[in-house]
Ligand code: NAD
């Protein structure tokens with residue numbers, strides 16, 4: 001047995017208001033006055049001085065506001081890298097991503113592509129990155145994806161939706177300040193929070209499970225139950241706990257894998273652009289067969305928070321479109337193998353997947 005040797009985020013700061021320490025954390029990392037810090041910030045904060053006024057820009061430092069309406073694309077990463085090269089006299093001192101999974105993944109990918117030749121699409125896969133990226137910092141403003149802790153940056157390319165999975169992907173520094181999540185709208189809070197819940201269910205019910213993954217998965221799952229089903233938490237407690245659930249859920253899949261919901265939701269998002277959180281919810285809602293307990297609780301959480309999921313999103317798709325979704329989904333072999341074991345191809349046929357998609 002050859003065990004994998006995974007990197008972890010080496011530095012993390014946790015606490016309400018810890019965002020105020022950002023400048024102290026960054027100053028020693030400035031290489032010189034021509035090597036700026038580039039902040040990639042979700043444009044939902046564009047007119048929000050509460051957050052942006054606390055970013056101290058010096059020398060050539062820049063904030064680039066980015067929309068998270070669409071999931072990150074490899075071409076978008078390439079354009080950003082070009083833009084940063086043109087903007088700066090020297091290679092930047094660091095990239096700071098502020099936002100949800102979309103902005104965190106963009107920051108990770110840009111940091112890698114500033115030091116590696118070619119295009120981002122060339123690195124979609126496992127361990128294809130040759131050079132260490134530049135210093136990069138992740139600051140989540142919504143909790144659930146685990147992107148703050150993971151070894152991947154999920155990108156949609158011309159041919160596939162697949163992460164850049166590498167030892168150089170994880171952040172060098174993460175700032176966990178739950179106050180930054182206080183204005184997340186309820187629907188989005190639920191969708192992204194459920195991403196974490198689904199990570200736990202898929203990891204804990206997978207064939208790749210081991211004590212490492214289980215210890216993190218159990219902890220995150222208990223936190224999710226408390227956050228989404230109990231009435232005993234204050235808002236601040238719920239925000240802090242969801243931030244930690246996201247972290248632990250992400251840690252749980254580091255040493256295992258996700259499963260059926262993710263394999264199918266990647267298909268939806270590739271074809272229809274359905275975003276990850278809501279896409280996972282749409283799929284998971286129909287997966288009783290694979291995760292009976294998990295889906296039952298999910299439905300309770302959905303009802304408690306009055307969440308209505310879209311229905312019939314696959315109603316009018318053509319055969320070609322179904323085939324595209326099925327191809328993308330089936331290509332995620334490790335996810336299926338984790339969910340159903342080595343002989344998963346006996347259970348998961350194209351017809352089976354089509355029948356499931358048709359319910360969504
Ligand atoms: P997101 O980053 O797409 O943001 C969702 C919405 O919430 C956006 O409209 C955004 O503007 C808004 N938002 C974020 N913070 C806010 C705040 N504080 N106040 C108000 N609105 C706020 O959502 P997400 O669910 O965090 O991320 C999804 C992305 O993460 C997908 O692209 C998915 O592929 C990726 N992902 C990555 C990993 C990984 O390990 N790298 C894991 C899971 C998902």
Ligand code: ZN
Pocket residue numbers: 145195196199262276280
């Ligand atoms: Zn996910």
